[in-house]
Structures are given as C-alpha cells and as structure tokens.
Amino acid sequence: xxxxxxxxxxxxxxxxxxxxxxxxxxxxxxxxxxxxxxxxxxxxxxxxxxxxxxxxxxxxxxxxxxxxxxxxxxxxxxxxxxxxxxxxxxxxxxxxxxxxxxxxxxxxxxxxxxxxxxxxxxxxxxxxxxxxxxxxxxxxxxxxxxxxxxxxxxxxxxxxxxxxxxxxxxxxxxxxxxxxxxxxxxxxxxxxxxxxxxxxxxxxxxxxxxxxxxxxxxxxxxxxxxxxxxxxxxxxxxxxxxxxxxxxxxxxxxxxxxxxxxxxxxxxxxxxxxxxxxxxxxxxxxxxxxxxxxxxxxxxxxxxx
Amino acid sequence: xxxxxxxxxxxxxxxxxxxxxxxxxxxxxxxxxxxxxxxxxxxxxxxxxxxxxxxxxxxxxxxxxxxxxxxxxxxxxxxxxxxxxxxxxxxxxxxxxxxxxxxxxxxxxxxxxxxxxxxxxxxxxxxxxxxxxxxxxxxxxxxxxxxxxxxxxxxxxxxxxxxxxxxxxxxxxxxxxxxxxxxxxxxxxxxxxxxxxxxxxxxxxxxxxxxxxxxxxxxxxxxxxxxxxxxxxxxxxxxxxxxxxxxxxxxxxxxxxxxxxxxxxxxxxxxxxxxxxxxxxxx
Numbered sequence: 153x154x155x156x157x158x159x160x161x162x163x164x165x166x167x168x169x170x171x172x173x174x175x176x177x178x179x180x181x182x183x184x185x186x187x188x189x190x191x192x193x194x195x196x197x198x199x200x201x202x203x204x205x206x207x208x209x210x211x212x213x214x215x216x217x218x219x220x221x222x223x224x225x226x227x228x229x230x231x232x233x234x235x236x237x238x239x240x241x242x243x244x245x246x247x248x249x250x251x252x253x254x255x256x257x258x259x260x261x262x263x264x265x266x267x268x269x270x271x272x273x274x275x276x277x278x279x280x281x282x283x284x285x286x287x288x289x290x291x292x293x294x295x296x297x298x299x300x301x302x303x304x305x306x307x308x309x310x311x312x313x314x315x316x317x318x319x320x321x322x323x324x325x326x327x328x329x330x331x332x333x334x335x336x337x338x339x340x341x342x343x344x345x346x347x348x349x350x351x352x353x354x355x356x357x358x359x360x361x362x363x364x365x366x367x368x369x370x371x372x373x374x375x376x377x378x379x380x381x382x383x384x385x386x387x388x389x390x391x392x393x394x395x396x397x398x399x400x401x402x403x404x405x406x407x408x409x410x411x412x413x414x415x416x417x418x419x420x421x422x423x424x425x426x427x428x429x430x431x432x433x434x435x436x437x438x439x440x441x442x443x444x445x446x447x448x449x450x451x452x453x454x455x456x457x
Numbered sequence: 458x459x460x461x462x463x464x465x466x467x468x469x470x471x472x473x474x475x476x477x478x479x480x481x482x483x484x485x486x487x488x489x490x491x492x493x494x495x496x497x498x499x500x501x502x503x504x505x506x507x508x509x510x511x512x513x514x515x516x517x518x519x520x521x522x523x524x525x526x527x528x529x530x531x532x533x534x535x536x537x538x539x540x541x542x543x544x545x546x547x548x549x550x551x552x553x554x555x556x557x558x559x560x561x562x563x564x565x566x567x568x569x570x571x572x573x574x575x576x577x578x579x580x581x582x583x584x585x586x587x588x589x590x591x592x593x594x595x596x597x598x599x600x601x602x603x604x605x606x607x608x609x610x611x612x613x614x615x616x617x618x619x620x621x622x623x624x625x626x627x628x629x630x631x632x633x634x635x636x637x638x639x640x641x642x643x644x645x646x647x648x649x650x651x652x653x654x655x656x657x658x659x660x661x662x663x664x665x666x667x668x669x670x671x672x673x674x675x676x677x678x679x680x681x682x683x684x685x686x687x688x689x690x691x692x693x694x695x696x697x698x699x700x701x702x703x704x705x706x707x708x709x710x711x712x713x714x715x716x717x718x719x720x721x722x723x724x725x726x727x728x729x730x731x732x733x734x735x736x737x738x739x740x
Contacts, residue, residue, distance in 0.1 A: 160641035161562050166706045168612060169568060171549065175583070175609040182586035194589060243482075246475025259726045260483040266722045266729065268670045270688040273713045274572045274695050275493055278707060279522045284505055286705055287489060291634065317660035323656070326733065333734035382579050389692060392699075403673075432581045439577055 171291035180436070187429035194410065194425055201426075208430040216432065224312065224387075228401075229380035232320045237369075237375065240327035246359065247328070248335045264322035270291045275391045276318040306391075312398045315390040323379075328373050329372055334368040335361060370450035375443045381435060406431040463566065498706035504704050518709035522694070526706075527682065528713055531690030534679070537600065537684060539668045542607035543661050550612050551657065554619035555645055559631060576615040581672050588677055603678045607671065611664045618663075623649070632671035659732045662725060669718065687714055 187208055189201040213217050243261060247254050264272060280287045283304055292301035305314040338361065346356045384403040391399045395408060409428030497518055499509040522528050557560075557569055587606065588597075596602050604686070626649060634644035675686045685693065691714045698707040722729065 157560070157641050160645075161556050161560060162646075163642060164556040165562075165568060167549055167571070168553040168616065171609050171612055172568075172571055172575060173604075174577055175587070176571075179586035179590075180578060183582050186585065194585070195592070243477060243479055246472045246479055251471050251476065257479050257483050257724070258730065260486050261479070262484060262726075263719075263722065263736065264732055266666055266718045267669075267715045268688050268691070269672065270695075271711050274691065274707070274711050278695070278704065278711075279493055279496070280489060285507055287492070290507070325535040329730050333587060333731075338699045368594075378577065382581070385583075388672075388676075403579070406581050407673075407676075420510050429585060432579070432585070435579055435584045435719050439579060443577060 183429045183432055186426055187433045189426045191425045193423050198423075204426060207433075208427045211427060212430050212434065217397055217400055217405060218402070220397050221402045221405045224399070225380055225383060225399050227312075228316055228383060229377055232316050232323075233373075233376050233380065236320045236323050236327055237372070239324050241292070241331055243324065243328045244331035245334055245361075247332055258329070258332070262325035265326050267322075269322075269385050270389055271319070273386060274324055276314070277306055277390065280318075281314055308396060308398050311391050315386055315399055318384050318390070323376075327376070330368060331365065334365055338364050366450070367439050370446060374443065374446050377446065378439065381438055381442065402431055402435050404419065405436070470698060471631060478570075494712055497705060497712045499705055500704065501704045504708075515705065518706045521703075521706050522710045522713060525712065526690075526694050528687075528690060528694070528710060529688045530664045530683070531685050532713075532717075534600075534685060534690075535539065535669060535687040536654050538603050538607060538675075539665055540681075542611065542668055543606045544609040545591075545604070546615050546648070546664060547609065547657055547661065550615040551619055551650065551653070552642075554616045554643060555623045555649060557616075557654075558620045558623035559626075559628065567664045572613045572616050576617060580610070584673065584677055591678070597678065597686075598681075603674060603684075604673050605617040610674070611668065615660050617662060619653075620654065622660075626652060641677050659728065660730060663732055666718065666729070690714075 176249060186201075188206070189205040190208070191201045194394050247258055279285075283289055283302075283306075286305075288303075288305065292298070304310060342360050343356055346360060351359070382403055383401045384407070387399050387401040387404040388394045388407075394404065406428045409424045409431065412423045463507065495509045496504050498514045498516070500512065500515055503509050503511055533630065553568075557565055591597050591602055630652065631644055631649060634648040635641070639647060671686070672688055675689055678684075681687055682691055682693075691710055694710045695707060698710070
C-alpha cells in the first residue's frame with residue numbers, strides 16, 4: 153500500500169518538477185551565465201562566446217537608454233500606481249454601497265482587463281488620441297478648450313504620458329475588484345458601532361477600512377510593481393517606433409538587444425545578446441528586491457478579523 | 458428594523474460624487490466602444506468628416522479584413538494555442554496540486570515554494586535560452602512550440618490556485634474511495650478530479666484570458682503570417698492599414714479582435730470578477 157502511494161506521488165509530482173527545472177531553473181541560470189559573455193547574435197556557437205566579466209553590466213549602466221528605461225518604469229510604478237490605487241479605492245468605496253446599476257458599472261470599469269491589449273492600444277491611438285477625429289480632440293473642441301484639443305497626444309513629446317494614462321485607465325478595474333471584495337468581508341457591525349459613537353464616514357474609512365485592507369493592499373501593490381517592472385507590450389505597441397527612447401522600458405530594451413529591433417520601419421539596433429541578458433538579470437534582481445521590501449514593510453502589526 | 462437603519466447610515470450609504478465620476482468613466486468606455494463599432498461600419502472619409510454611419514452600413518470593411526487580411530487564420534491560431542495549452546496544463550498541474558495539497562512527502566514544501574517563486578520570474582529571464590533550445594531542436598517553425606511554452610508558463614499560477622482549491626475538498630472523500638479499493642491515482646482521477654470541476658473551470662477561464670492576450674512569447678515564436686496570434690495579427694493589420702490609410706477596415710479588425718472576449722465577458726462577468734479575488738486575496 154505504501155509503495156503504491158509512493159508511485160502515485162512520483163507520477164503526479166515528477167512532471168512538474170521536471171518542468172520547473174527545464175523551463176524555469178535552467179533558462180534563468182543560463183541567462184545569468186550569458187550575461188557575462190559577449191556574443192554577436194543568438195545563432196553564434198557557444199564555443200565562440202567571449203568571456204567579458206562584468207563589462208556587460210558596466211556598459212549597461214553607462215547606456216543612457218537603460219537609465220531612461222528605468223526612469224520610465226519608476227514613473228509608471230509611482231505616479232501611475234498612486235493614481236490607479238486612489239481611483240480604484242475610491243470606486244470600490246462607492247460600489248460597496250449597492251445602488252441601482254452598481255453591478256453594471258463594476259463590469260464596465262473592469263472590462264478593459266479582458267480586451268486584448270493590442271486592441272486597447274489601437275483604440276486609444278487610433279481613436280481617442282487621434283488629432284483629426286479623435287474623442288479628446290472632439291470633446292475639447294466642443295468645450296472650446298482649444299489648447300487641449302490641439303495637443304498631439306501621440307507625438308514623441310506626449311507619447312509617454314498618453315501611454316501611461318491609457319494603461320492606468322485600463323488597470324483601475326482590476327484593483328477596484330480586489331478592494332471591493334476585501335471591503336465586503338469586513339463585518340458590518342464595526343461600522344454600526346462606529347456610527348453609534350458618532351464617527352464620521354471619513355473617520356470610519358480611515359480608522360476601520362484602511363487598516364483592515366492592509367493585507368489586500370500589500371498583495372495589490374506587489375501585483376502592480378511586478379506589472380510595472382515587466383512592462384513590455386504597451387511600450388512596444390503604443391509608439392509607432394518601438395525603439396523610441398520616450399516610451400522605452402527595460403524588457404523592451406532587452407528584447408531589442410537580443411532579437412534586434414526592427415519591426416515596422418524603425419531603426420535597427422545593434423544586437424548585443426550578452427548585454428541584453430545583463431538587462432534581464434538586473435530586471436530579475438529588481439523583482440526580488442521589490443518583493444522583499446513589500447513583504448518586509450507589510451508584515452508589521454497585522455490585524456485579524 | 459433599527460439595525461438596518463444603522464447599516465444604511467454607515468457602510469452602505471451612497472456616495473453621490475463617486476457615482477457621478479463612475480458614471481462619466483463608464484460613459485467614456487461605452488461611448489468609445491460604440492464609436493469604434495460604428496466607425497467599423499462606415500467609410501474612411503466619413504470617419505475623417507465626423508459623419509460616421511451617414512451612408513448606411515458598410516459591411517465590406519469586415520469582408521475585406523476577413524478575406525484579404527487572414528484574420529480568421531489568426532483567430533484559429535490563437536484558439537489552437539490557447540485551447541490546447543489550457544487543456545494540457547490541467548493534466549500537468551492538477552495531479553501535482555492534489556498530491557501537494559493532500560499528501561505529506563519529502564520535498565513537498567520545496568516544490569510548493571519553488572513554484573510560488575516561479576510566478577515571480579520575469580519571462581525576459583527565460584526567453585533567450587528557451588529560444589536557443591527550441592532553435593537547437595529545429596522546432597522554431599513548429600506550431601506546437603508555443604502550445605508547450607504556454608502550458609509551462611501557466612503551471613505556476615494553476616498550481617497556486619488548485620493547491621488551495623484541493624485543500625478545501627474533505628479528506629473523507631479520498632479515504633472512502635481508497636477503502637473501496639481504488640488505487641491512489643484512481644481515487645484522484647475517478648473521484649476527486651470530477652469533484653474539482655468548479656475550481657478547474659475558474660482557473661481555466663483565467664488561463665484562457667491570459668493566454669489569449671499573451672504577447673511576448675508569441676512575438677518570439679509566432680511572428681510569421683501563417684503562425685501569428687490574433688494580437689500579433691491585429692498589430693500587423695494596424696501597421697498595414699496606417700500606410701494604406703484604410704481606417705474603417707482598421708476599426709473592423711479591432712472589433713473582430715475584441716468581440717470574442719467581450720462576448721465571453723458578458724456571459725461570465727460574475728465568474729471572472731469573482732475569480733480575480735479568489736486568486737488575489739487568498740494569497
């Protein structure tokens with residue numbers, strides 16, 4: 153009987169262990185290894201790779217595009233994050249009072265999360281931000297705000313801000329849903345007693361809701377930060393030129409260095425596979441650091457209910 | 458009832474400002490979608506003259522996109538990649554999750570922790586060696602490569618979700634199956650697995666949406682006209698239309714791309730939004 157149980161466990165667990173080793177561990181280690189070598193292209197025979205020590209990393213920090221790409225990620229993480237979390241929390245509070253149409257509103261705010269991001273980008277770029285018939289152009293012209301109506305939203309000067317607004321707009325629904333369901337789990341008595349004691353609504357939000365949402369916030373912030381660090385698709389699709397520095401992010405930079413960046417009429421970057429791997433390793437380190445910081449900060453005085 | 462009155466004054470009192478802002482937010486979203494659908498049924502010059510739909514419905518935009526731009530091909534590619542990998546990942550991850558959730562064995566914690574951290578590994582960390590491995594095996598033009606990769610990338614989240622799901626199934630059920638003479642693996646496949654359908658359906662909906670919208674791996678392994686996914690196909694069409702200046706057909710392509718997920722969302726919105734929190738809040 154024991155032997156049969158062991159057989160079952162082997163049959164059930166070994167395949168995922170194999171997948172873990174082949175698909176997650178080996179490639180990660182290989183990427184770290186490659187980041188210490190110089191190689192011209194992906195097809196180059198490993199025997200011809202040239203050991204480069206830390207020079208890929210040194211070059212990386214000297215590359216202005218690399219620095220720019222992290223500044224962009226930081227802006228998305230902090231400025232975009234603040235906006236998304238404030239709006240999501242505000243919407244969640246609004247929806248926690250069930251009113252007529254609240255379910256439909258919840259679904260509509262969440263909707264952008266299930267639309268293929270490339271389609272979302274196209275809707276923003278080709279309609280909302282369009283300068284001839286676009287929604288913003290028409291709306292601001294109608295309101296006689298001509299300065300706003302004439303802003304070239306997708307020009308290189310505005311592209312990053314426009315991209316961030318569009319991305320954040322779509323993200324709000326996800327965090328709203330997470331907060332909403334956490335709020336619904338808080339026992340109603342807490343609010344009843346606080347109301348009996350004469351607490352104001354804002355006071356209750358600050359002293360009851362916020363502390364009890366601490367764990368949820370930690371999870372949500374982790375998700376947001378991971379999304380910001382791994383930001384890729386929008387950077388690649390939003391700008392007509394996927395290699396433009398204004399909308400560059402690390403994952404996209406790495407992709408261009410490794411696979412060469414020439415999709416549609418953009419200029420071709422010089423391929424530097426080892427350097428690209430260094431960018432990837434640094435990104436992975438950033439994930440670990442951010443993860444540890446959030447865990448460390450979030451574990452102080454937890455509330456149970 | 459006194460109690461109800463208090464509830465009304467505290468948590469569930471409505472927030473008028475919030476409702477106003479949310480209404481505007483929703484109007485913005487719905488208006489955009491309606492405009493895009495209308496534009497896809499107009500002509501390009503109507504779009505530029507702000508007179509959409511003024512000369513009747515132009516279904517020829519859709520005909521053009523469907524016939525000349527291969528969008529059906531991309532659609533079936535996406536369906537093939539997504540459906541097969543969502544199916545495969547269950548058979549890989551469900552037995553393992555069950556074993557981890559209900560049996561004590563050496564290395565159990567290790568496997569669980571390993572997969573929890575795998576969720577955090579960025580795909581850029583994997584893509585170069587994986588690309589080289591696939592190239593060395595001579596498979597870079599094979600449709601199945603993306604299916605296998607999607608299956609593997611979904612294992613961490615699927616296990617994370619299913620481990621917590623299987624630990625909610627009472628142990629008595631498994632024990633009574635064993636008493637009746639089932640082997641340990643038969644007990645799983647014949648008794649537990651059918652009972653786990655609700656969890657499997659929820660995680661599959663998530664896997665489906667994630668894979669359907671996936672972009673990075675597809676860009677590496679499926680960026681040629683016969684293997685493209687719907688997302689990459691749309692990007693290629695958008696790039697093409699920008700040069701040919703056919704905006705009406707461009708919007709028709711956008712509509713064809715978001716329609717399948719939109720329809721799915723209309724029917725499954727409660728389940729999808731409920732699942733978001735099951736996956737996020739429990740962790």
